Amino acid sequence: EVQLVESGGDLVQPGGSLKLSCEASGFIFSSFWMAWVRQAPGRGLECVALISSDGSDKYYVDSMKGRFTISRDNAKNSLYLQMNSLKAEDTAVYYCARDLRWGMFDFWGQGTPVTVSS
């Protein structure tokens, strides 16, 4: 059974940093692209970052370039999102998702909440 379990969400002050993790199981993690998608309170879905199966290609939405870094450790079946210089507008639930191909997010985690507030 495919499972994606996010962790690391927390309350953090503006300007602070946070690292999210997503532990994958039930499939060959190293064969799939992965993504982080976020949802601000009462808002829609936003794909934050995308990473290729071997980690060599990374893509970010323009507003997050330079602040967020996506990475993965295929030996640990884990996906990460390092978030720096956090702003109040980064407050959201962050989901990791498996990208079967070309945006087909066929499995999602349950999400981890991030709150940026003083």
Next chain:
Amino acid sequence: DIVMTQTPLSLSVTPGQPASISCKSSQSLLYSDGRTYLHWYLQKPGQSPQLLIYEVSSRFSGVPDRFSGSGSGTDFTLKISRVEAEDVGIYYCMQGLAVRTFGQGTKVEIK
């Protein structure tokens, strides 16, 4: 980034009646391989999103056949032939060509 625009943003439907959601992209989603990377997702209340339709018109595993997708280029439509109570939630279109972008979402509720 490719901009996705959905209409309407909300829909109230009588059970058993059809529903339709439109999605337009700011550029063609037809790729050089001949495939069009437009997908539809449903986020039910309190749940993570789930894939409904991929590549315009293919239903994902387990999705009932009352859901159908159509369109080409920059204009796409999701149709529910007969809405059921379990179909409530927010529907999103998403393009898979570049950094993935979603439409604003269409909230479907039952009358």
